[in-house]
Amino acid sequence: MPTPRFALIGHPVAHSLSPRIHAAFARQTGIAMDYGLIDATAEEFDDALAKFAAAGGKGANVTLPHKARAAAACESLSDRARRCGVVNTLTRTATGWAGDNTDGLGLVRDLTDRHGQDLRGRRVLLIGAGGVAHGVAPALLDAGISGLMIVNRTDSRTDALADLLGDPARVHPRNFADLHTQGVFDLIINATSIGHAADGGELPLPQSLIAPRGDVVDLGYGEASIGFLAWARAGGADQMMDGLGMLVEQAAESFNVWHGVRPSTDEIYAELRAESGLTTVA
Structure with missing residues (x-):
């Protein structure tokens, strides 16, 4: 059975830490997932999302500049997504995309x-x-x-x-x-x-x-x-x-939406913070 596919869709996305964060969550929980990056401009978003679904995509995070467009592409929205009007977490269902927001x-x-x-x-x-x-x-x-x-x-x-x-x-x-x-x-x-x-x-x-x-x-x-x-x-x-910290925490919430398990965030946060060399609390 192929490994379930997930991705971050945005423009640009090459700098994103999301694949590394989700890989850490997958190792921690023992859940198999393949998390990649999809760089798509505003004009390319609908086609990129359709191709991802056709290729078996199970879920996606959405970042700039697509969060409002992602909400419009959903067949259903969570209460959180409906309240804020934008989506950062997509889950593939039998009838289309379900949208949520974990930011x-x-x-x-x-x-x-x-x-x-x-x-x-x-x-x-x-x-x-x-x-x-x-x-x-x-x-x-x-x-x-x-x-x-x-x-x-x-x-x-x-x-x-x-x-x-x-x-x-x-x-x-x-x-x-x-x-x-x-x-x-x-x-x-x-x-x-x-x-x-x-x-x-x-x-x-x-x-x-x-x-x-x-x-x-x-x-x-x-x-x-x-x-x-x-x-x-x-x-x-x-x-x-x-x-x-918000990046790591919203990713953990997305992981929970997809898999029903909320991973611990402390280890990956500390790792990324140490690598950044920047102190943000003074």
Whole structure:
């Protein structure tokens, strides 16, 4: 019997750690799986997904820029995916693709279980309104935050995410230009390329946004997160974290969706963190 096939679909994907993470989970649990990479542009996504299914693909993770398109390609959606409107985990069924989203649970698990964060009652700033921001926002609300302010370069996308969340008492869309009048935040989450080397330019964010003992997370990881976390350090942030832990935790949740077993994440996280040479909690 051939080894069940799984993959990450995105563009670009050559840099991804996902195959290594899932290989570690497979060894740990004794579950056979072949996890590869499929590089597909937005125009190629539908054809790439169809070819993967025809070749016996059992499940896939989805990354930029396809999370919204993946949701539209599904025959069914989990409650989590329906709430956030995007999909990062696909499972092949007898009638088509079933979609789920594990990003939010992955982020909350990393913040609470690994970094000791208590999210209850915290005022949170979410920078970005793309696929990753959609994925994490509902889980943050479920974790008990008191308020979620969303800013993005495109106001219409900010408003669309706020409308989707359907919690006007706690969710507030704002423009970057308004941030200097919005007070301070206990937790700031960067779900964009702002501060990354490829983005260029200065950060359009006042450091006065960081509350005393406030924390900052960049959902990128490794070198991509250095610029934003340096901004946070200069602004006096307490804990500064990158997205490596979220990457590992959301992968574990996807593995559980596919196999009904949630692997331990500590060993592979520690291995990847040591190799990165970067400390993300200060």
